[in-house]
Amino acid sequence: MRAQLRRLRQEQRALSAQLKQATRAVGGAGSEAGAEAGSPEGPSGNDDATALAAAKPVALPSSSDKKKKAKKTKKKATSAEAVAPSSQTTTPTPPVDTRAWEGLGLHEEILGVLSTCGFSAPTAVQVACLPSALRDRRDIIGAAQTGSGKTLAFGLPIMQALLNERHMQTPAAAEEGPSEGPSEEGHGDEAPAPAATGGKRRGALRALILAPTRELALQVCSHLEVFGRALGVRVAPIVGGISSQKQERLLAHAPEVVVATPGRLWDQMQSGAAHLTDFSRLAFLVVDEADRMVQQGHYSELGEILGRVDGGSGEDGGPAPGAPRSMQTMIFSATLTLPANLRHRLKKVRRAEEALEGGMKGCSLSDGDRIVVPEGCGMQLCLSG
Ligand SMILES: Nc1ncnc2c1ncn2[C@@H]1O[C@H](COP(=O)(O)OP(=O)(O)OP(=O)(O)O)[C@@H](O)[C@H]1O
Incomplete structure (x- = not known):
C-alpha cells in the first residue's frame, strides 16, 4: 500500500x-x-x-481576444477620442501555405495577406460565400455561428473589388503596391492616401457595413483594416464614443469602407457629414448580425439609412439622383442556424426583412422554419454550422 x-x-x-x-x-x-x-x-x-x-499565428484577433477587446473597447469608447486600436502590431509569423484558398477566386495579393495572417484554409462560411460573392456578384444571406469567420466572408469580396478597380484604373501605380498603412493612432486617421491614387484621396464611399453595436463595428473594422493596410484600402468606423472632431477627421480621409452602427451613422448622415451624402458609387452594403440589429432597436434608423442608400430620397421614397446602380448586398447573422427558438428568431428576422427590404428583395420567409430564396432571384443563401 x-x-x-x-x-x-x-x-x-x-x-x-x-x-x-x-x-x-x-x-x-x-x-x-x-x-x-x-x-x-x-x-x-x-x-x-x-x-x-x-x-493562432494570426494578426487578426481571436474570438477570445475579441471578447476581451470588446470589453476594453467599451471602456475606452466612453472617453472622447476612443476607438479600438486599429494598428495592432502584427506578430511576425512565417507565411502559411494558402493553396486551400485557391479556386475561390481570390486575388493573389489577398492570398498574400491571408498567408501572412496565418490563415491556411477558409472556414465553412467563407467557402460557402466567397465564390458566389466574388464570381457571380450575387447578394448573400449568410448565416453561421459566432466566430466562424463571417467578417472575411463579406470583407474579402469588398477588398477584392476595390483592389481590382485599382488595378484596372492605374496598372502602373498598382504595381508599386499600396502606400504606407494607417498611422498607429488607429482607424485610418491621418494616414497617407494609397500610392495607387497618386497621392490623392479617393472620392466616394464604396462599401458600407452596418453592425448592431459599437463593439462589433470596431471589431469588424479592425479585422478589415489588417487587409486594408496591406492592400491600400481605407477603412474607418462611424460609432458612438468617437469625438465629433475625430469623426470628421476620419471622414475627411474619404475611406472607401465604412463600418458603422446605425444610430451614429444616421446622426452623421442627418448632419450632412462629408462623405455620407452621396451613395451613388456604393458597391457593397453589408448588414452584420441582422437579427441583433432589429433586437437592439435600430429598426427606424436602419430603415432611414437603407432608404437613402437604396436611392430613396427619404421624402417621397422615389429614387434619388445618382442612386447606386449595382450594389451587392450581404446580410449576415450569427443566429439564423441555431435550432433552438428558431421560429422565434425567424419572427425577428421577418421584421428585419421588412427593415431590410431594399437588400432582401425577392427573398421571403416560409411559414415553416426556413428562409426561402426563390430560384433565379440573384441571391445566394449560405448556411454553415
Ligand atoms: N480562414 C480562417 N482561418 C483561421 N482563422 C480565421 C479565418 N477566418 C477568420 N478567422 C479568425 O476567426 C476569428 C473569428 O472570425 P470572425 O470575427 O470573422 O467571426 P464571426 O463569425 O464574424 O464572429 P462574430 O459573430 O463573433 O462576429 C477571428 O479571430 C478571425 O481572425
Missing part, C-alpha cells in the same frame, strides 16, 4: 514538472504575442487565453 502511494506521488511529481514546463513554454510564447499585439493581459495575463492567441 505504501509502495503504491510512493509510486503515485512520484508520478504526480513528474506530471506536475511536465505541466510546469509546458506552461512556461506556452506562457513565454503567449507573453510575446500578447506584448506585441498590445494584449491587455500582458506577460502575466491569463495563460490559457494568451496560449490560444499565440497558437
Whole structure:
C-alpha cells in the first residue's frame, strides 16, 4: 500500500514538472504575442487565453481576444477620442501555405495577406460565400455561428473589388503596391492616401457595413483594416464614443469602407457629414448580425439609412439622383442556424426583412422554419454550422 502511494506521488511529481514546463513554454510564447499585439493581459495575463492567441499565428484577433477587446473597447469608447486600436502590431509569423484558398477566386495579393495572417484554409462560411460573392456578384444571406469567420466572408469580396478597380484604373501605380498603412493612432486617421491614387484621396464611399453595436463595428473594422493596410484600402468606423472632431477627421480621409452602427451613422448622415451624402458609387452594403440589429432597436434608423442608400430620397421614397446602380448586398447573422427558438428568431428576422427590404428583395420567409430564396432571384443563401 505504501509502495503504491510512493509510486503515485512520484508520478504526480513528474506530471506536475511536465505541466510546469509546458506552461512556461506556452506562457513565454503567449507573453510575446500578447506584448506585441498590445494584449491587455500582458506577460502575466491569463495563460490559457494568451496560449490560444499565440497558437493562432494570426494578426487578426481571436474570438477570445475579441471578447476581451470588446470589453476594453467599451471602456475606452466612453472617453472622447476612443476607438479600438486599429494598428495592432502584427506578430511576425512565417507565411502559411494558402493553396486551400485557391479556386475561390481570390486575388493573389489577398492570398498574400491571408498567408501572412496565418490563415491556411477558409472556414465553412467563407467557402460557402466567397465564390458566389466574388464570381457571380450575387447578394448573400449568410448565416453561421459566432466566430466562424463571417467578417472575411463579406470583407474579402469588398477588398477584392476595390483592389481590382485599382488595378484596372492605374496598372502602373498598382504595381508599386499600396502606400504606407494607417498611422498607429488607429482607424485610418491621418494616414497617407494609397500610392495607387497618386497621392490623392479617393472620392466616394464604396462599401458600407452596418453592425448592431459599437463593439462589433470596431471589431469588424479592425479585422478589415489588417487587409486594408496591406492592400491600400481605407477603412474607418462611424460609432458612438468617437469625438465629433475625430469623426470628421476620419471622414475627411474619404475611406472607401465604412463600418458603422446605425444610430451614429444616421446622426452623421442627418448632419450632412462629408462623405455620407452621396451613395451613388456604393458597391457593397453589408448588414452584420441582422437579427441583433432589429433586437437592439435600430429598426427606424436602419430603415432611414437603407432608404437613402437604396436611392430613396427619404421624402417621397422615389429614387434619388445618382442612386447606386449595382450594389451587392450581404446580410449576415450569427443566429439564423441555431435550432433552438428558431421560429422565434425567424419572427425577428421577418421584421428585419421588412427593415431590410431594399437588400432582401425577392427573398421571403416560409411559414415553416426556413428562409426561402426563390430560384433565379440573384441571391445566394449560405448556411454553415
Ligand atoms: N480562414 C480562417 N482561418 C483561421 N482563422 C480565421 C479565418 N477566418 C477568420 N478567422 C479568425 O476567426 C476569428 C473569428 O472570425 P470572425 O470575427 O470573422 O467571426 P464571426 O463569425 O464574424 O464572429 P462574430 O459573430 O463573433 O462576429 C477571428 O479571430 C478571425 O481572425
